[in-house]
Amino acid sequence: MPEPRAAVYDASKGGLHPLVVFSRTDENQKFIKSYSSDYKPWEASDPSAYELVACVTMKTSTKVRECKFDDKKPARFLDMNDATFEIRIHEASTGKRIAAKDAALKALNRCPTIWMFRSEHDVSNPDFSQAVINLARPLVQAK
Secondary structure (H helix, E strand, O other), X not given: OOOOOOOOOOOXXXXXXXXXXXXXXXXXXXXXXXXXXXXHHHOOOOHHHOOEEEEEEXXXXXXXXXXXXXXXXXXXXXXEEEEEEEEEEEEOOOOXXXXXXXXXXXXXXXXOOOOOOOOOEEEEOOOOHHHHHHHHHHHHEEO
């Protein structure tokens, strides 16, 4: 959805074109802002300064391993998933799509040593930040 108060994206202008990233776990969910320190260099201090919006939707998620934490009860489990993400980058002011990619990402190849559980059985999907950065970098850091 276009945001008329957003800054206009002009690819011919050099410099930084600020990007904000939103994600959701499936098409039935609302997008929420995605926070990652990897996006910090591309952030704007004022929301109206954003020129680009990345929208990330998880399309598939497949359990590839289960990690068990604690031998005492209640035991806690973490499902490690492979996942496919749909990444779309739009001009913030017009909503026009300017880049798109589907990224198939793999789960970590081993169970984590530490995990902050939210429930007795959690799920870990791969981090899509690097896939977003790879697609967005030529748009955000125009020469």
